[in-house]
Amino acid sequence: MDAIVSVRNLTKSFGPVRVLQGLDMDFPRGKITSIIGQSGTGKSVLFKNIIGIMTPDEGSILVDGEDIAGLPEGEKRRVRRKFGYAFQDAALFDSMTVGENIAFPLREVLGMKDRKAMQRIVREKLEWIDLPGIEGKFPSELSGGMRKRVGVARTLAVEPDILLFDEPTTGLDPVLSESINALIRRVNEEFGITCIVISHDIIGTFHIAHRIGFLADGAIQAAGDPGEVARAEHPILRKFLQNSFTDLRLDCEDEEEE
Amino acid sequence: MKDESRLLKKVREALEKMGLFALFLGEVAKWTFRKPFRARLVTEQLETIGVMSVPIILLSSLSIGMIFSLQLGNFLSMFRAEILTGAAVAKTMSRELAPVVTTLMLIAKNGSAMTAELGTMRSTEQLDAMETMSVNPIQYLVVPRVIASVIVFPVLTGIANIVGVLGSYFITVMVRGVDAAGFLDQLYSYTRPRDISSGLIKAAVMGLLVSLICSFYGYHARGGSRGVGDAATRAVVTSSVGILIADYIMADIMIKVLFR
Structure with a gap:
């Protein structure tokens, strides 16, 4: 194996x-x-x-x-x-929007600076989890299931x-x-x-x-x-x-x- | 016997907390000088702790300058020395009142919020999430708050000095009718640059203490929303008492070193 x-x-x-x-x-x-x-x-x-x-x-x-x-x-x-880690309660940063949450590892882990490229990746990941167009929402505005999916999208952003x-x-x-x-x-x-x-x-x-x-x-x-x-x-x-x-x-x- | 073991437990807990705080201090010191330096986060904190606190500092320092002048003017009038009111207010404001009152106001407004924010992030695993992404939470969240506090506290103290004296001018000159030229003349003669600088140094040290204590309680908060509430209360009480003790020690040192 x-x-x-x-x-x-x-x-x-x-x-x-x-x-x-x-x-x-x-x-x-x-x-x-x-x-x-x-x-x-x-x-x-x-x-x-x-x-x-x-x-x-x-x-x-x-x-x-x-x-x-x-x-x-x-x-x-x-x-x-x-590694990526999808937490039980998603552990999204509640002071950031969904888009900022997904962009966080791109900026802080991969060191990306190109805003347009980051926005494109955020859009792609949200479309991939079937939640397009929610970039501007805050985690508190999402249901439990949506939060978990956004949590997965955030971990996928850095392609672990x-x-x-x-x-x-x-x-x-x-x-x-x-x-x-x-x-x-x-x-x-x-x-x-x-x-x-x-x-x-x-x-x-x-x-x-x-x-x-x-x-x-x-x-x-x-x-x-x-x-x-x-x-x-x-x-x-x-x-x-x-x-x-x-x-x-x-x-x-x-x-x-x- | 029971009381004795309870006392020992309390002593042990206090020692453990002090050890934890020492480790926390070490981590903050280490991560302050490590790359990457996140200027954007420091700027955000300068705005939150500094710019957004200007109104409350204006209001509190103006009130203190006015009230102090009212009481002091009454007393000094017995010796026909009201003209010294401005000088007395400026000296006490710059050396003691401005840094202490500004810090107490900032503890109430920002210190408790700092603890609550970090505590909530701890209890909802947001700090763990950061760690799993190889982003150190102390470097990302605590260091910008500490740097911003060390910068902002003296700036706001400087503003409080000016506004306090303006309040004193309003009461002494415009309300009580003391001669303006005499008021300003005494103010300039008795207030020295070292009075102002000693207050600003105190404010920077207090900014460091408050941000460290409040971040520490938030970072180590346990027990859900109740735990976060308890941590915020402890942070406010500890930092308020802490800055008064630190103020006494600094005043003692400064009197010996700066004001001989």
Whole structure:
């Protein structure tokens, strides 16, 4: 497997609490990999270690073969430019318009100065996420789903190699969740960007992911393609999957009765 | 026993906060001299902290100049020395009142807003978003505020000096009928350039203190909207008390060095 990110024996503690305990996981280049698991199992901690804003206690994180765990801050910033990060609540700058939000990484990260070129890229990205003409709106004027899509557009502006999605469908209704999952698929298929998603949305995960890792007790307990993970025998994973798919079955039955 | 452990906890928390503030200071110092220098952001802050604060500084300094002249004129008239009112107002305004009142006004108007803005950005992950884009939030958000404050506080203090004296002139000369030439003559004889420069130096130091304290509380705000509110309150109280203590220390040093 050609892994763009490989995590080896990752350990991270906060005081006496060991959140990650020897986690191993490969994230294949150009594919969508999802990490699923219960709340508080350390999924966000894993993301922060991968992107280098948190330093592991032990272990290594190889990005394109380069171990970022021991790098000085300046070098970490260089490697971090390969990543985009779509936050759970989009984390748009609320004092800036949508256009300024998308132009922000162009100006501050890529050092672009040509206003017309920046405006053109902003327009293109907004058209790509099917929200043309909202450059002048402020984030507070957008719905939750729109904000998430603008957040994705902002990360795409600098054309990252790897895009991290932190709970992209949390707080959205099923229709909007589906549209965000479709957007992740498009990001991967049209730009060839490696997508790493952490999610509670098990059904959505099985629809979009090429590879799934199940995180529990600070380590990956099961990993593989969706079929392999669905057949895994880990008791917590079985319960996790059963609950999710029972919910789905109940939803379908309700629809049939109607 | 319980009181003792609570006290120890408070002491430990206070020490932790001081350590955190020292680290924050180090980061601000480091990022102030690193490229890129964002002049546009400093200009924006000069406008927000400086230009937009001119009306409130005009109003407060004019009121203080007028009220002070009214009270002082009354007192000095007992010795038939009302003519010294302008000189007394100018000296106290330039050395103490203008920098302190200007700073207190700017804490109320801009310090709390600084904390609230940074605190909200912290709680909504906007600062994390900046970090993931390899943009250092201290360099992008805190450094321009600190630089602008160090420039703007003395400028506004200078304006407060002039307006305070104008207020004094209005009350002393135009209302109380003291001779204008005598008022100005005494004003020029007793007010020295070092009175004014000492006040301006104080204002620059206070600008540095206020922007650092208010940014620190915002940058480390925790606990959603309530946490941001608490941080803004703490920032206002700490910086207000802090500048009064700093003022005393600076006054003591300046009396020994500048006014011997």
